Amino acid sequence: MRLPVVIQYGPLQLTLPTGFDSWAQVLTDWRVSRAFDAVPLPRSFLAEPDLAAPFVAAMSRAICVRQLGPPPLELRIMRERVVEPAFDRVCGRTYVELRGAMEAAQRRHFSAHLAECPRDSSRREFTLPAAVCNMQAEFFAYRRRNAGAIEREQRAVTRAYWKTHPRHGIVDDFFDDAPSDSVPARMARVDPMWWWRAFFTRLQAKSKRHHAADGRFLDALPSLRARARKTTLAAQIAEWSDTAAVEWGWCGVDHYRRLADYAVEKAHDMVAWFDQRAPGFRTTVETRHTLDARLAHFLAEHDPHERLLAAERASLGEHWRN
Numbered sequence: 504m505r506l507p508v509v510i511q512y513g514p515l516q517l518t519l520p521t522g523f524d525s526w527a528q529v530l531t532d533w534r535v536s537r538a539f540d541a542v543p544l545p546r547s548f549l550a551e552p553d554l555a556a557p558f559v560a561a562m563s564r565a566i567c568v569r570q571l572g573p574p575p576l577e578l579r580i581m582r583e584r585v586v587e588p589a590f591d592r593v594c595g596r597t598y599v600e601l602r603g604a605m606e607a608a609q610r611r612h613f614s615a616h617l618a619e620c621p622r623d624s625s626r627r628e629f630t631l632p633a634a635v636c637n638m639q640a641e642f643f644a645y646r647r648r649n650a651g652a653i654e655r656e657q658r659a660v661t662r663a664y665w666k667t668h669p670r671h672g673i674v675d676d677f678f679d680d681a682p683s684d685s686v687p688a689r690m691a692r693v694d695p696m697w698w699w700r701a702f703f704t705r706l707q708a709k710s711k712r713h714h715a716a717d718g719r720f721l722d723a724l725p726s727l728r729a730r731a732r733k734t735t736l737a738a739q740i741a742e743w744s745d746t747a748a749v750e751w752g753w754c755g756v757d758h759y760r761r762l763a764d765y766a767v768e769k770a771h772d773m774v775a776w777f778d779q780r781a782p783g784f785r786t787t788v789e790t791r792h793t794l795d796a797r798l799a800h801f802l803a804e805h806d807p808h809e810r811l812l813a814a815e816r817a818s819l820g821e822h823w824r825n
Contacts, residue, residue: 516725517763520774522785526766527571527718531563533769534713536776538705545690545698547805556781557791557798561686562706569677570670570715571751578664582657589656593649601645605638658749665752671714673707689802716753720744721766724759 523529536559548554574582591599612635631639646653678687691699720743727739740759747753756762774785783790 517721517767520770520785522777522791523770523773525718526721527567527715528563529770529773530713530718530766531566531715532559532773534709535559535562535566535706536773538702538709541705542698542701545694545702547693547801551797551801553781553784553794554798554801556777556784557794558686558690560784561795561798565678565681565685565687566673566710567715571719574661574750575668578661578668581660581664585656585660586653589653590646590649593652594645598642598645601638601642605635605642608632608635608638661749665748668752670752671712671754673703673710683808684803686798686802689806692807693802693805712754714751714753716747716751717756717762718766720747720756720759721763724763 517526519526519529523532539555539559544552544555548558609631612631678685678691681688683689691703693699720740723743727743728736731739740756744753744755748755777785781790781794784794785791
């Protein structure tokens with residue numbers, strides 16, 4: 504009788520190469536470097552090709568910050584707007600009446616206190632009546648008991664928002680809100696006519712489904728495995744993925760073992776890529792800082808906006824300088 508084939512999976516204790524802070528950086532670096540290599544070297548880099556290393560690293564950081572940053576203000580406002588209506592609906596009429604009575608009692612007490620103690624008076628401390636304290640305790644007990652339902656309402660709003668404002672991939676306006684002195688903004692102005700557009704198009708193609716949270720998941724995987732005792736690893740991954748989907752608009756991972764295997768291969772590629780183009784950038788902090796400073800200075804020198812502002816400042820009178 505022929506025995507079934509048993510698939511042997513490698514260990515999932517991934518080790519980051521020297522010079523990388525997270526697997527999110529490795530996976531994003533890999534995509535940026537592939538887009539960079541797919542187009543000819545930009546004219547501005549011909550004299551200093553080793554600046555490719557800090558450029559790729561800076562672009563990767565900008566992508567990770569955008570995809571893993573805090574939720575937009577618009578989403579935070581939307582989440583807060585549903586809180587009170589949800590409490591009213593979930594807790595019912597008794598809760599609404601209790602809140603109205605508590606707020607009315609608080610207003611009466613504060614008004615009486617201010618009437619007795621003028622604002623310039625040194626007497627500031629006061630004690631709420633027991634009836635008001637009891638209403639407050641009952642009010643917040645309602646909210647604690649129903650916090651789970653409110654969180655589900657907020658998660659539903661968040662998921663709906665991410666469906667219409669996806670964070671995976673790189674859309675045309677991805678870097679539009681980047682600071683004016685950032686590497687993406689300056690490089691787009693230094694080589695705007697041909698190189699930046701070609702590079703950006705390649706970067707979009709390489710990053711259609713990419714989300715930096717893939718790497719954050721690999722960062723968290725060892726701790727998820729360590730906690731998988733009372734519950735299964737699948738349950739731990741599902742819980743982590745659900746939280747990441749709400750925080751970052753992440754779509755989840757199809758097969759985490761395959762993602763881990765790919766990440767190891769890409770890490771080997773990136774080690775060779777950085778070591779070939781800028782020896783020491785990956786392994787030596789001083790070299791990395793030096794190249795980062797050179798790139799910033801180089802782009803500032805070639806930035807047409809900087810030259811225009813410098814000319815305007817030189818033409819202004821002495822009053823402007825003061």
